[in-house]
Amino acid sequence: MEDLAGENAALREQLDRQKRLVDAAYALHSTLDLDELLGLILKVASEGVGADRGTVFLLTPDGTELWSKVLSGAGLLEIRLPVGRGIAGSVAVAGEAVRIADAYDDPRFDRSWDARSGYRTRQILCAPIRGRDGRIVGVFQLLNKQAGGVFTAEDEEYLAAISVDAALAVENARLHRSALEKERYDREVALVQNVQRHLQPEKRSVAAGGLTVAGMNELCEDASGDYYDIIADLPGDLLAVAVGDVSGHGLQAALVMFEARAYLRAFLRTTDSLTRAMDLLNDCLVPDMQASQFISLFGAVLDAGTGVMDWCNAGHNAPLLYRASTGEVRELNATGRIVGILPDSAYRAGEELALEPGDVLLLYTDGVTEARNGAKELFEEERLVASLKRAAASAADAGGVRDAIRADLAAFTDGVPSEDDVTMLAVMRARAPAA
Numbered sequence: 001m002e003d004l005a006g007e008n009a010a011l012r013e014q015l016d017r018q019k020r021l022v023d024a025a026y027a028l029h030s031t032l033d034l035d036e037l038l039g040l041i042l043k044v045a046s047e048g049v050g051a052d053r054g055t056v057f058l059l060t061p062d063g064t065e066l067w068s069k070v071l072s073g074a075g076l077l078e079i080r081l082p083v084g085r086g087i088a089g090s091v092a093v094a095g096e097a098v099r100i101a102d103a104y105d106d107p108r109f110d111r112s113w114d115a116r117s118g119y120r121t122r123q124i125l126c127a128p129i130r131g132r133d134g135r136i137v138g139v140f141q142l143l144n145k146q147a148g149g150v151f152t153a154e155d156e157e158y159l160a161a162i163s164v165d166a167a168l169a170v171e172n173a174r175l176h177r178s179a180l181e182k183e184r185y186d187r188e189v190a191l192v193q194n195v196q197r198h199l200q201p202e203k204r205s206v207a208a209g210g211l212t213v214a215g216m217n218e219l220c221e222d223a224s225g226d227y228y229d230i231i232a233d234l235p236g237d238l239l240a241v242a243v244g245d246v247s248g249h250g251l252q253a254a255l256v257m258f259e260a261r262a263y264l265r266a267f268l269r270t271t272d273s274l275t276r277a278m279d280l281l282n283d284c285l286v287p288d289m290q291a292s293q294f295i296s297l298f299g300a301v302l303d304a305g306t307g308v309m310d311w312c313n314a315g316h317n318a319p320l321l322y323r324a325s326t327g328e329v330r331e332l333n334a335t336g337r338i339v340g341i342l343p344d345s346a347y348r349a350g351e352e353l354a355l356e357p358g359d360v361l362l363l364y365t366d367g368v369t370e371a372r373n374g375a376k377e378l379f380e381e382e383r384l385v386a387s388l389k390r391a392a393a394s395a396a397d398a399g400g401v402r403d404a405i406r407a408d409l410a411a412f413t414d415g416v417p418s419e420d421d422v423t424m425l426a427v428m429r430a431r432a433p434a435a
Helices: 002-028 034-049 086-094 112-117 153-199 250-270 274-288 380-394 398-413
Strands: 051-059 065-068 079-082 098-100 124-130 136-145 205-208 211-218 226-231 238-246 295-303 308-314 320-323 328-331 360-364 422-429
Touching: 034 051, 034 136, 034 153, 051 079, 051 086, 051 124, 065 086, 079 086, 086 098, 086 124, 086 136, 124 153, 136 153, 211 226, 211 238, 211 398, 226 250, 226 422, 238 250, 238 360, 238 422, 250 274, 250 295, 274 295, 274 308, 320 380, 328 380, 360 380, 360 398, 380 398, 398 422
Parallel strands: none
Antiparallel strands: 051 065, 051 136, 065 079, 098 124, 124 136, 205 211, 211 422, 226 238, 238 295, 295 308, 320 328, 320 360, 360 422
């Protein structure tokens, strides 16, 4: 009878263990929220081995740190621990569970945690969380057996049994989070791209007086930090053009570009000085710029009737000026520092110039000259100058110049994807009527 009773007790214990494992698996797959999941993993692990409190660490994607946002008992706290340091860090490296009867006897234990919290850590059970492929994705660290005594081999076995489900649940939660982040990012990109298409249409061109203006912008990423603008509604017979390049790529650069565009348009309409508008733009942007962020910018205001041009180059690629009378090209070099770095930059104007009949002003970003072909050669300024000369000599207007240079660039790269945004803007004064 005693043997039968013992067998029944063992069977009940085995069934109870199986039920706990089934319940644990069900609980671990009940949420896709990673923060909530960490709490569930800790609850399942702690209740399963009778621990007073503990922490569930996850390995960072680069494998250098363990981190957690869950700490039972004392509330929510983010913890980061270098792999290899402390008990949990050493378990992440060795991949073997450890049972410690008295934490204070183990030199790996950091007593400062207890000193700060007022808690007294005694027993520790620390075990790796492994996926089906055996890869370690995290670590269980459980403290103080509630019923007294020490953690047992059976407790280790329990953690090993729930480990695969915990790892799978973590992977699913991470994939879910990535999917949500991508969905949110895609929505943001779609919004930014829609605004950019509205502000910088691919085929945008303007005719004012004797001038034609045409620009283009091709993105290397989802959103562009390149900036070009044509402002044709200034007082009098004036027309303004600008090309800029925000450092970096993507959404952050695009948002800075939007801000710069709005400020420059406003200041050009409220002041009759291009350099004053540049000063105001810079002073407004400096407080908003992140570390190492800036804008190189060229701006010009032209009289559509006479072709007279005021211009300012804030650290941008030197625009190219084609003279129809000589067939030669010259550069308009920088007259001031890049925008957004230092306040009170006091920009100064370049020499006064005038576009004569047939002349072309070409503004561009470094995505043009740094475009590469299959042999890794750069397009460079020499090819751009040659392309401008050919285009300006034959094109009827700025749109023709832009399209011809664009075709030369496409022939050179021959399908090689650009590593930077590509932006150009051409201004052409109408040719003199034939005699």
